[in-house]
Amino acid sequence: MSAQSMPIDWDKARTLVYEAGRAAAGPAESVPLSAADGRTLAEPLVALTDLPAFPTSSIDGWAVRGSAPWRPVGRVLAGGTPRPLAEDGTCVEIATGAMVPQGAEALVRVEESTRDAEGLVAGTPRPQPEWRLPGEEARRGEELLPAGTPVDPAVLGMAATCGYDTVPVRPTPRAALLVFGDELLTSGPPGEGRVRDSLSPLVPAWLRRAGATVDPGAIQGPVRDTLDAHVEAIRHGLSVADVVCTTGGTMHGPVDHLHPALAALGAEYVVNTVAVRPGFPMLLARLTGPDGRPRFLAGLPGNPQSAVIALVSLVAPLLAGLHGRELPALPRVELTADVPGRGGFTHLALAVLDADGRRATAVGHAGSAMLRGLARAHGFVVVRPEQRAAAGDLVPFLPLPLSPGERP
Numbered sequence: 276m277s278a279q280s281m282p283i284d285w286d287k288a289r290t291l292v293y294e295a296g297r298a299a300a301g302p303a304e305s306v307p308l309s310a311a312d313g314r315t316l317a318e319p320l321v322a323l324t325d326l327p328a329f330p331t332s333s334i335d336g337w338a339v340r341g342s343a344p345w346r347p348v349g350r351v352l353a354g355g356t357p358r359p360l361a362e363d364g365t366c367v368e369i370a371t372g373a374m375v376p377q378g379a380e381a382l383v384r385v386e387e388s389t390r391d392a393e394g395l396v397a398g399t400p401r402p403q404p405e406w407r408l409p410g411e412e413a414r415r416g417e418e419l420l421p422a423g424t425p426v427d428p429a430v431l432g433m434a435a436t437c438g439y440d441t442v443p444v445r446p447t448p449r450a451a452l453l454v455f456g457d458e459l460l461t462s463g464p465p466g467e468g469r470v471r472d473s474l475s476p477l478v479p480a481w482l483r484r485a486g487a488t489v490d491p492g493a494i495q496g497p498v499r500d501t502l503d504a505h506v507e508a509i510r511h512g513l514s515v516a517d518v519v520c521t522t523g524g525t526m527h528g529p530v531d532h533l534h535p536a537l538a539a540l541g542a543e544y545v546v547n548t549v550a551v552r553p554g555f556p557m558l559l560a561r562l563t564g565p566d567g568r569p570r571f572l573a574g575l576p577g578n579p580q581s582a583v584i585a586l587v588s589l590v591a592p593l594l595a596g597l598h599g600r601e602l603p604a605l606p607r608v609e610l611t612a613d614v615p616g617r618g619g620f621t622h623l624a625l626a627v628l629d630a631d632g633r634r635a636t637a638v639g640h641a642g643s644a645m646l647r648g649l650a651r652a653h654g655f656v657v658v659r660p661e662q663r664a665a666a667g668d669l670v671p672f673l674p675l676p677l678s679p680g681e682r683p
């Protein structure tokens with residue numbers, strides 16, 4: 276394994292890490308609906324019965340046979356199984372959601388019916404049927420949603436409607452974070468050569484928004500700047516997580532131990548440096564966990580904005596793959612002003628979107644060591660190598676994994 280290598284194209288890197296994740300997605304497991312929110316379907320969701328499963332009244336009123344007036348011969352409530360309506364001139368009282376009896380020819384709404392002194396019912400059925408036929412929404416065996424669908428509240432409801440108690444889903448990837456750097460302070464203001472560790476609070480929160488779990492015990496650091504301390508911390512991370520993120524030490528400085536630690540652990544690079552600015556020393560390596568299953572290490576550069584760029588460029592696609600989801604296509608947005616290119620590198624420029632999400636404006640304070648621009652941005656506009664983007668151009672947009680309501 277050679278530690279120094281040519282940076283690879285940013286788009287290619289995203290595809291490579293996504294495919295590596297997809298190939299390592301965990302085995303399907305069956306989980307109760309109450310625990311499946313946020314998971315991903317490992318198999319298609321197939322209708323277990325016709326939907327509706329029986330002819331179902333859409334109204335409160337009368338199920339009638341023959342012509343009016345009709346003599347009531349009973350009542351059917353939701354949940355019951357009615358006897359057939361055998362004779363013309365008869366009806367049953369019926370509730371919304373109840374099974375329509377065999378032999379019924381029409382339904383009449385209660386407010387559009389009358390009863391005479393003998394209790395006989397009259398009224399005119401509406402021209403359009405007032406009940407739903409079996410299979411109207413889905414036929415038994417029909418595929419409702421494909422494998423790879425993220426499970427959300429509507430999917431949970433759909434699964435319950437057609438009879439599922441559990442659904443087959445992929446395991447949620449577990450992530451860990453190791454922060455490297457002897458110069459880091461974990462509390463109080465920076466000064467005298469030391470900076471405050473901004474990545475321990477930031478990275479786990481964004482990993483969770485990108486679909487990973489991060490156990491508080493899986494966050495370590497600052498890890499001492501020695502090779503042994505790095506190897507030991509990475510080993511611990513690999514024992515508790517599928518994806519270990521590290522920050523700092525991605526270069527080849529005197530105390531940058533990440534590459535030697537990866538070599539000591541027998542890691543294989545999936546991506547080692549990416550032709551993107553900021554963030555180029557980012558990497559993703561594959562290792563084997565104590566259980567023999569694949570594990571990943573994402574090396575995020577130490578400059579804080581560069582670390583975030585590595586998160587959205589490499590870790591988010593990796594997590595999509597591990598979940599068994601599609602790699603999301605990037606939306607296109609219109610630029611309000613020119614954005615420079617970065618020569619042979621892709622330029623990811625921090626930007627805010629306007630209220631309808633269609634137009635992007637690059638923000639200031641966007642240096643790779645800064646977080647001020649990031650704290651108000653929605654994501655990054657993508658300027659591909661050897662290009663510059665002008666006001667009015669449509670360019671791809673890489674969103675930050677924000678939750679609804681954040682950055683309104």
Ligand SMILES: Nc1nc2c(c(=O)[nH]1)N[C@H]1C(S)=C(S)[C@@H](COP(=O)(O)OP(=O)(O)OC[C@H]3O[C@@H](n4cnc5c(N)ncnc54)[C@H](O)[C@@H]3O)O[C@H]1N2
Nearest residue numbers: 454456470471472473474523524525526531576577578581
């Ligand atoms: N000779 C060269 N030096 C550097 C180059 C280069 O091409 N040639 N590239 C620069 C770029 S670009 C980046 S990005 C950094 C990446 O370096 P590392 O990943 O090895 O990161 P460190 O050296 O450990 O730290 C860089 C910078 O970030 C600060 N830092 C680190 N961790 C944190 C944290 N948790 N919270 C806040 N700030 C953090 C650290 O103090 C440094 O200032 O390399 C450049 N050098």
Ligand code: MOO
Nearest residue numbers: 553554555581643
């Ligand atoms: O790649 Mo560095 O990440 O430009 O700051």
